[in-house]
Amino acid sequence: SITIPRLTLPLLVLVCQSLLTVSDMITPLFRVDQSSTHVTIVMRTPYVKAEELEMDVSTFNVKFYVRPYFLSLTFKQPLKDDGSEQASWDVEKGEMSVSIAKLTPGEHFENLSSLTELLKKTTKKGDQELIQVLGGEGGGGGGDEE
Known part of the structure; x- marks a missing residue:
């Protein structure tokens, strides 16, 4: 058997934690509800420190990370996407709840009960403009216009 001195144990824990990757993360049990103005995501995340929650909200994507859980919807x-999202933690239930405003209040979000659809990585390529043309015809920018 190997004996690890007490002084090196915190260092060993730190090294092991830094080796964790997304593949080592656990997808928490979750559900998604909606009101006329907000989408609410409730995640079952027992035994976590709520202050360690990291959240990234963009127009179509939401990512949550709180060790050892990772959720990307x-x-x-x-x-x-204005930073107005609200998060709360219910210690007794072990649930974290995040409320995010809809861009268009009153819009009905369909298929929120289809969790596999929400877990897909990206939106369809046709849903986003990948290139935006700025300026007029000619495509120049050299300033040689007469």
Whole structure:
């Protein structure tokens, strides 16, 4: 058997934690509800430190990370990406609840009960403009116009 001195144990834990990758993460049990103005994501995340929650909200994607859980959801309708999302933690239930405003209040988000659809990585390529043309015809930018 190997004996690890007490002084090196915190260092060993730190090294092991830094080796964790997304593949080592656990997808938490979750559900998605909606009101006329917000989408609410409730995740079962027992035994975590709520202050360690990291969240990234973009127009169609929401990502959550709180060790050891990782959840990435893709929505078909747009969310408001202005930092106004609200998170709360219910210690007794072990649930974290995050409320995100809809970009268009009153819009009904369909298929929120289809969790596999929400877990898909990206939206369809046709849903986003990948190149935006700025300026007029000619495509120049050299300033040789007469």
